[in-house]
Amino acid sequence: MSERRSLLFGVMGEFSTPEDLLAATKKSREAGYKHIEAYTPFPIEGLSDAVGFRGFRSNLVALLTLMGGVGGGLAGFGLQYWVAGIAYPLNIGGRPLNSWPAFIPVTFELTVLGASIFAVFGMLALNKLPQPYHPVFNVERFSQASTDKFFLCIEARDPKFDLAETSKFLQSLHAQHVNEVKDEE
Amino acid sequence: MSVTQNLPPGHEPEPWLEPGHTYASVTDKIASVVLTRPLGIGWLAGFALAFGIVMVLNLAIGWLIIQGVGIWGINVPIGWGFAIVNFVWWIGIGHAGTLISAILYLLNQKWRTSINRFAEAMTLFAVACAGLFPLIHTGRPWMAYYMFPYPSTMGVWPQFRSPLIWDVFAVSTYGTVSLMFWFVGLLPDLATLRDRAKSRWQQVIFGMLSMGWRGSARHWHRYQVAYLLLAGLATPLVLSVHTVVSFDFATGIVPGWHTTIFPPYFVAGAIYSGFAMVLTLAIPLRKAYGLEGFITLRHLEQMAKVMLATGLIVAYGYFIEFFMAYYSGNKFDVFLAQQRLHGPYAPFYYALILCNILTPQLLWFKKVRRNIPALFVMSLIINTGMWLERFVIVVISLTRDFMPSAWGRYSATVWDYATFVGTLGLFTMLIFLFVRGLPAIAISEMRELVHQESHGDEGHQ
Numbered sequence: 001m002s003e004r005r006s007l008l009f010g011v012m013g014e015f016s017t018p019e020d021l022l023a024a025t026k027k028s029r030e031a032g033y034k035h036i037e038a039y040t041p042f043p044i045e046g047l048s049d050a051v052g053f054r055g056f057r058s059n060l061v062a063l064l065t066l067m068g069g070v071g072g073g074l075a076g077f078g079l080q081y082w083v084a085g086i087a088y089p090l091n092i093g094g095r096p097l098n099s100w101p102a103f104i105p106v107t108f109e110l111t112v113l114g115a116s117i118f119a120v121f122g123m124l125a126l127n128k129l130p131q132p133y134h135p136v137f138n139v140e141r142f143s144q145a146s147t148d149k150f151f152l153c154i155e156a157r158d159p160k161f162d163l164a165e166t167s168k169f170l171q172s173l174h175a176q177h178v179n180e181v182k183d184e185e
Numbered sequence: 186m187s188v189t190q191n192l193p194p195g196h197e198p199e200p201w202l203e204p205g206h207t208y209a210s211v212t213d214k215i216a217s218v219v220l221t222r223p224l225g226i227g228w229l230a231g232f233a234l235a236f237g238i239v240m241v242l243n244l245a246i247g248w249l250i251i252q253g254v255g256i257w258g259i260n261v262p263i264g265w266g267f268a269i270v271n272f273v274w275w276i277g278i279g280h281a282g283t284l285i286s287a288i289l290y291l292l293n294q295k296w297r298t299s300i301n302r303f304a305e306a307m308t309l310f311a312v313a314c315a316g317l318f319p320l321i322h323t324g325r326p327w328m329a330y331y332m333f334p335y336p337s338t339m340g341v342w343p344q345f346r347s348p349l350i351w352d353v354f355a356v357s358t359y360g361t362v363s364l365m366f367w368f369v370g371l372l373p374d375l376a377t378l379r380d381r382a383k384s385r386w387q388q389v390i391f392g393m394l395s396m397g398w399r400g401s402a403r404h405w406h407r408y409q410v411a412y413l414l415l416a417g418l419a420t421p422l423v424l425s426v427h428t429v430v431s432f433d434f435a436t437g438i439v440p441g442w443h444t445t446i447f448p449p450y451f452v453a454g455a456i457y458s459g460f461a462m463v464l465t466l467a468i469p470l471r472k473a474y475g476l477e478g479f480i481t482l483r484h485l486e487q488m489a490k491v492m493l494a495t496g497l498i499v500a501y502g503y504f505i506e507f508f509m510a511y512y513s514g515n516k517f518d519v520f521l522a523q524q525r526l527h528g529p530y531a532p533f534y535y536a537l538i539l540c541n542i543l544t545p546q547l548l549w550f551k552k553v554r555r556n557i558p559a560l561f562v563m564s565l566i567i568n569t570g571m572w573l574e575r576f577v578i579v580v581i582s583l584t585r586d587f588m589p590s591a592w593g594r595y596s597a598t599v600w601d602y603a604t605f606v607g608t609l610g611l612f613t614m615l616i617f618l619f620v621r622g623l624p625a626i627a628i629s630e631m632r633e634l635v636h637q638e639s640h641g642d643e644g645h646q
Contacts, residue, residue, distance in 0.1 A: 065414045105432070112422045146376045147208060
């Protein structure tokens with residue numbers, strides 16, 4: 001794709017242990033970088049906090065799940081109430097139409113269903129998946145990010161970003177390889 | 186604080202993972218089964234056999250659709266027969282996967298890591314087999330949508346006070362949530378396969394399935410929150426499913442069904458048979474693909490312990506059924522208890538006691554729990570026993586209820602057997618496809634386990 005203009009997305013450093021990555025991430029934040037992201041083959045405790053992902057935004061999945069559960073439960077009970085009481089009332093020996101104890105199993109199932117659907121699709125949506133293309137995939141060694149290497153990317157949109165400076169900074173954190181991340185446009 | 190440090194030398198617990206594994210070695214080992222290993226003669230032969238049996242299933246269902254449910258052995262008063270026996274049996278087997286994934290996850294049990302993925306797959310396939318039975322038992326499966334609430338021109342709505350409608354919601358919710366749970370767990374592993382795939386079609390397929398997962402810290406954070414919440418949601422769900430299935434029986438007035446012990450005893454039985462099926466699958470799987478380092482003897486022993494515990498709960502259920510029959514003084518219940526022991530189907534009841542209560546007592550011995558052939562045979566015996574349990578519940582109760590003039594006998598026809606064996610083939614075929622098409626062990630969780638083991642983080646034992 002040589003005729004395409006390539007933009008700089010950021011600089012990426014490679015580490016071989018989670019501890020090195022975590023330390024480097026913390027140092028990058030301390031050095032004043034704001035737009036950083038770490039990539040790892042398995043979840044690492046404290047890493048999302050270290051890249052600055054915390055507070056209300058990091059808990060949106062939980063909030064969505066709660067909404068899905070409450071919505072599913074209300075819809076489930078409402079449906080049964082409406083069907084059994086209004087749309088298709090059956091008088092069986094004068095028993096109450098709103099026989100709520102009999103509606104609990106379906107209400108429960110739809111609560112769980114609503115919450116689970118919101119948890120899964122909320123997680124995918126907030127992660128902006130599916131997203132087949134992302135600039136980090138342009139780095140050849142990045143395929144190791146799903147096996148045994150740990151990457152830290154400082155993005156070019158960071159106000160403090162400077163190609164030479166930031167690369168040197170990553171090297172000073174003992175990154176094994178430092179690569180430019182190109183974005184095609 | 187590591188537990189190991191408090192123990193005298195030589196008494197440290199065995200590791201959950203063969204020592205010496207690295208992030209790359211676990212990834213290579215599991216991914217190579219999917220990506221590079223050639224199809225062996227064993228796999229091809231097994232798949233061909235299972236596929237042949239699926240053709241028997243197609244034939245049985247095709248003939249059923251042409252002729253109706255009269256080809257089965259069911260008739261008044263036994264309207265349920267094999268279809269419901271098999272439904273309850275399969276759905277019970279489908280309980281272990283979500284139990285392992287969700288409950289053991291919340292309890293922070295490390296030994297779930299190497300068995301959760303294929304146990305979840307087993308759950309999905311078992312639920313698929315289970316769902317087939319009520320569907321074809323209606324006789325007109327193309328009208329199954331009547332069971333869902335939708336605004337029809339007839340103005341008719343489902344009866345939400347009926348446990349059979351609860352069942353529709355419970356099983357379909359369980360199937361959906363299990364599928365989502367499984368897929369979420371697979372997502373990072375699909376990305377691993379995408380990155381390691383050599384051939385173009387593998388790259389395209391895994392590339393699409395992995396949705397562009399790149400393992401960023403923000404992704405992992407949301408992923409872990411979602412996974413934990415799903416585990417928390419699936420835990421009561423898994424207990425609710427067999428509870429609702431037991432309501433199908435327990436809310437009826439038929440002797441032998443109308444008991445309050447049913448929900449807990451059904452759930453325990455489900456876990457019992459589910460773990461037996463996990464063992465039935467795990468033992469050949471670890472052997473065939475050299476995964477003994479991941480699914481260790483200690484894993485098998487742990488599963489044997491779960492089977493022993495749930496087997497004892499089931500035994501307690503059988504005891505309470507008898508106790509309540511006599512304690513209540515209800516003559517129909519007493520009569521039913523006697524029918525189990527002396528009636529025309531008594532051999533099934535004795536076989537059930539032998540399979541489900543007596544044989545598993547051998548699991549008290551460590552030697553048996555660590556003997557792989559013995560465990561394999563035991564798992565088959567327990568699955569047979571659990572099938573007999575459902576047969577005893579469905580058939581003995583229905584053949585002789587209140588009035589002798591309404592008594593009857595039940596025997597299955599060749600089509601009943603063909604359908605049952607057919608679903609066994611379907612299940613086996615899906616398992617064969619799964620072990621070669623997707624990673625049978627959760628790779629990213631194994632890497633996490635390598636990380637924990639190498640840092641002496643023992644977790645909760």
